[in-house]
Amino acid sequence: MYTNILGYNVYNRSKDEFIDLIKTKEEKVNIISGNPEILYNGLINPMLSKVFKSEDAVIIPDGIGTVIASKIMKNPVKERIAGIEVMKEIIEYCIMNNQKIYLLGATQETIEKCTENLKKQYSNLKIAGFHNGYFDIDNCEEIIKDIIEQNPYAIFIAMGSPRQELFIQKYKEQINSRIFMGVGGSFDIFAG
Numbered sequence: 001m002y003t004n005i006l007g008y009n010v011y012n013r014s015k016d017e018f019i020d021l022i023k024t025k026e027e028k029v030n031i032i033s034g035n036p037e038i039l040y041n042g043l044i045n046p047m048l049s050k051v052f053k054s055e056d057a058v059i060i061p062d063g064i065g066t067v068i069a070s071k072i073m074k075n076p077v078k079e080r081i082a083g084i085e086v087m088k089e090i091i092e093y094c095i096m097n098n099q100k101i102y103l104l105g106a107t108q109e110t111i112e113k114c115t116e117n118l119k120k121q122y123s124n125l126k127i128a129g130f131h132n133g134y135f136d137i138d139n140c141e142e143i144i145k146d147i148i149e150q151n152p153y154a155i156f157i158a159m160g161s162p163r164q165e166l167f168i169q170k171y172k173e174q175i176n177s178r179i180f181m182g183v184g185g186s187f188d189i190f191a192g
């Protein structure tokens with residue numbers, strides 16, 4: 001199910017199989033969009049490397065660079081799985097199953113616009129809450145309290161790497177969500 005890229009187990013089946021896997025998984029999952037920059041950061045940052053190798057992390061081969069790297073290392077991945085596509089699939093799954101999402105990251109202007117556009121695009125989507133990504137991650141009790149109270153099924157974190165991964169690592173035990181996903185610059189894309 002996995003292939004080795006730079007010492008990491010990278011998911012190596014199709015996007016559809018990946019979506020099925022996370023829908024049926026009983027435990028929490030931390031989805032890592034493994035683009036080359038993020039994987040490289042893991043090599044130079046031991047804390048990040050630990051996150052990537054933790055049991056609940058699943059790294060998906062995001063970005064053509066990761067696909068090319070897998071070929072060079074003679075462990076080619078089956079197909080590229082773009083993080084933003086996975087995010088859209090999770091959103092659709094939440095709509096179908098009456099579940100909520102929470103959005104954390106980007107500037108205040110971007111997160112507001114992103115939320116507005118997502119509501120337009122997915123009229124039945126339940127957004128449990130959102131917050132910009134400019135706060136002290138070691139001192140953010142109010143935000144964590146809000147997330148816990150809202151109890152979203154999935155939480156998307158767009159604060160760039162490694163900030164988003166370190167936030168997830170720090171708080172995933174306290175937060176009861178099933179899906180944690182760092183989505184880099186995706187809120188900027190949804191904001192248009």
Ligand code: UDP
Nearest residue numbers: 105106107133134158159160161184185188
């Ligand atoms: N960002 C944030 N908090 C920070 C730094 C960045 O919320 O302290 C947001 C930024 O506004 C942008 C997103 O993180 O929406 C992605 O930033 P960047 O493009 O630098 O990260 P990358 O996509 O390269 O990982």
